[in-house]
Amino acid sequence: MPTKSGKVGIGIVGAKFAGELHATSYARCADAEMVAACSNRPEELEEFTARFGIKKSYLDYRELVKDPEVDIVSICVPNFLHYEVAMAACEAGKHVVCEKPLATTIEHAREMVEAFEKKGLKLMYAEDWNFAPALVRAKQIVDEGAIGEILYIRAKESHNGSHSPFAQKLEYCGGGALLHLGCHPAAFVRYITGQEVVEVVASVTGGLDENLVHKGLEGEDFGVALLTLANGTRAVIEGNYVTQGGMDDCVEIYGTKGVVKVDLTFGSPISVYSSVGYSYVLEKADMSTGWTKPAVDEFYSLGYQTELAEFVRCVKEDLPVPQGARGIDGLMTLAIIKAAYQSAVEGRPVDPRDLV
Ligand SMILES: NC(=O)c1ccc[n+]([C@@H]2O[C@H](COP(=O)([O-])OP(=O)(O)OC[C@H]3O[C@@H](n4cnc5c(N)ncnc54)[C@H](O)[C@@H]3O)[C@@H](O)[C@H]2O)c1
Missing domain, CATH: 3.40.50.720 (NAD(P)-binding Rossmann-like Domain)
Structure with a gap:
C-alpha cells in the first residue's frame, strides 16, 4: 500500500x-x-x-x-x-x-x-x-428459505425533494425521483433475487408543470415501475419527492411460505416527545416537535459504513467486488430506470437489457 x-x-x-x-x-x-x-x-x-x-x-x-x-x-x-x-x-x-x-x-x-x-x-x-444491516439480515432470512420462493417485492424510497441544485436539471442529473431514489429498490431487487429484470412498465409525472408538487424540477417528482424478473418474480419499485415527514424507505418481500417487511428509516427503537424540538431526527425530516422516531446512526443503518469498509477490504485483499456492488450492477440498475422512462413515454413494456 x-x-x-x-x-x-x-x-x-x-x-x-x-x-x-x-x-x-x-x-x-x-x-x-x-x-x-x-x-x-x-x-x-x-x-x-x-x-x-x-x-x-x-x-x-x-x-x-x-x-x-x-x-x-x-x-x-x-x-x-x-x-x-x-x-x-x-x-x-x-x-x-x-x-x-x-x-x-x-x-x-x-x-x-x-x-x-x-x-x-x-x-x-x-x-x-445492499449493505444496510436490516436488509442484509432480511436477505439472510430469505436465503435460508424462511419465506419460500420470492413471488413479489414492493420497495420504495421517498422524501420531500433533493437538497442539491444539480438534481433540478436533467442535463446535470439524468432523471428525477425514480432515478435518484428508485435506483435503490431497483438495485436491491436484482441483488436479493439474483435475477435480471426482463420487462419494465412504468408511470412517472412529466417534470415541471406536470409534476405533483415540484413545478421547478425538470425530472419527475413521482415514479413507479412494475418489474418482471427472468424467473417471473414481480416487483413494484417507487421513488417519490412528495413525501412529507422525513425519508421513508420500505421493503416488503412476499414469498410462497411467508413475508418479510423492513422499515429502513422509521424503525428506530427510540421514541421522543418534545414540545421544544431538537437538532436532528432523520434524513429530510423538517420538524422535531411532538412525537418523533430519531435515527440512531444513519451512517450505519443505511449501509454506508459497512459498504465502504467492504470496498476497502476488496482493495486491500484484492477480492472480487460482491454481486450487487459491481460496475455492471450500476449499469443494469441505470438500464432499469431508463427502461422505465421509455415505458412511461411510449406506453409499452420495455426490456432494459435491450438498452445496454
Ligand atoms: N447513496 C446515497 O444514498 C446518496 C445520498 C446522497 C447523494 N448521493 C449521490 O452523491 C452524489 C453527490 O450528491 P450530493 O447530495 O453530495 O451533492 P451536493 O450538491 O451536496 O455535493 C456535491 C459536491 O460536489 C462538488 N463539486 C461539484 N462540481 C465539482 C467539480 N467540477 N469538481 C470538484 N467538485 C465538484 C461540490 O462542490 C460539492 O462538494 C450524487 O451523485 C448523488 O446521487 C447518494
Missing part, C-alpha cells in the same frame, strides 16, 4: 452531502486512511478537510486522481461528473467507488464498466441498501 501507514489511501471527490457520508464511514474503517479531498469550492473544501483531518486538498479532481497515495477515488460529485471523474481515475490506474447513479447515460455507464475491466481495476457501485 502506498500510504505511509500501510492503509488503503482514499481520495474523496465532492465535499458536501455524500462526501460526508463517505468520510464519516472511512473514518470508522481501521484499514482506510483519507489522504486527500477535492471540491471546486475552496471554502467548503477547507471546512471538510479540517473536519475530517484530511491533509491534502485539491480544487481539480484531475490532480487528486494522480496523487500517488490515493488507492481508491470515492466519487461524491453530482451525477453528470461521475463519468469524467471515474474515467480520469481509471486512466491514472486508481480503483473507484462511485455514488449512484453510475452515470447519467447508459453509454457512459457502459464505457466506464469496459474501461475498468480492461485495466483490471475495481469499479465499485455504491448501492448502500
Whole structure:
C-alpha cells in the first residue's frame, strides 16, 4: 500500500452531502486512511478537510486522481461528473467507488464498466441498501428459505425533494425521483433475487408543470415501475419527492411460505416527545416537535459504513467486488430506470437489457 501507514489511501471527490457520508464511514474503517479531498469550492473544501483531518486538498479532481497515495477515488460529485471523474481515475490506474447513479447515460455507464475491466481495476457501485444491516439480515432470512420462493417485492424510497441544485436539471442529473431514489429498490431487487429484470412498465409525472408538487424540477417528482424478473418474480419499485415527514424507505418481500417487511428509516427503537424540538431526527425530516422516531446512526443503518469498509477490504485483499456492488450492477440498475422512462413515454413494456 502506498500510504505511509500501510492503509488503503482514499481520495474523496465532492465535499458536501455524500462526501460526508463517505468520510464519516472511512473514518470508522481501521484499514482506510483519507489522504486527500477535492471540491471546486475552496471554502467548503477547507471546512471538510479540517473536519475530517484530511491533509491534502485539491480544487481539480484531475490532480487528486494522480496523487500517488490515493488507492481508491470515492466519487461524491453530482451525477453528470461521475463519468469524467471515474474515467480520469481509471486512466491514472486508481480503483473507484462511485455514488449512484453510475452515470447519467447508459453509454457512459457502459464505457466506464469496459474501461475498468480492461485495466483490471475495481469499479465499485455504491448501492448502500445492499449493505444496510436490516436488509442484509432480511436477505439472510430469505436465503435460508424462511419465506419460500420470492413471488413479489414492493420497495420504495421517498422524501420531500433533493437538497442539491444539480438534481433540478436533467442535463446535470439524468432523471428525477425514480432515478435518484428508485435506483435503490431497483438495485436491491436484482441483488436479493439474483435475477435480471426482463420487462419494465412504468408511470412517472412529466417534470415541471406536470409534476405533483415540484413545478421547478425538470425530472419527475413521482415514479413507479412494475418489474418482471427472468424467473417471473414481480416487483413494484417507487421513488417519490412528495413525501412529507422525513425519508421513508420500505421493503416488503412476499414469498410462497411467508413475508418479510423492513422499515429502513422509521424503525428506530427510540421514541421522543418534545414540545421544544431538537437538532436532528432523520434524513429530510423538517420538524422535531411532538412525537418523533430519531435515527440512531444513519451512517450505519443505511449501509454506508459497512459498504465502504467492504470496498476497502476488496482493495486491500484484492477480492472480487460482491454481486450487487459491481460496475455492471450500476449499469443494469441505470438500464432499469431508463427502461422505465421509455415505458412511461411510449406506453409499452420495455426490456432494459435491450438498452445496454
Ligand atoms: N447513496 C446515497 O444514498 C446518496 C445520498 C446522497 C447523494 N448521493 C449521490 O452523491 C452524489 C453527490 O450528491 P450530493 O447530495 O453530495 O451533492 P451536493 O450538491 O451536496 O455535493 C456535491 C459536491 O460536489 C462538488 N463539486 C461539484 N462540481 C465539482 C467539480 N467540477 N469538481 C470538484 N467538485 C465538484 C461540490 O462542490 C460539492 O462538494 C450524487 O451523485 C448523488 O446521487 C447518494
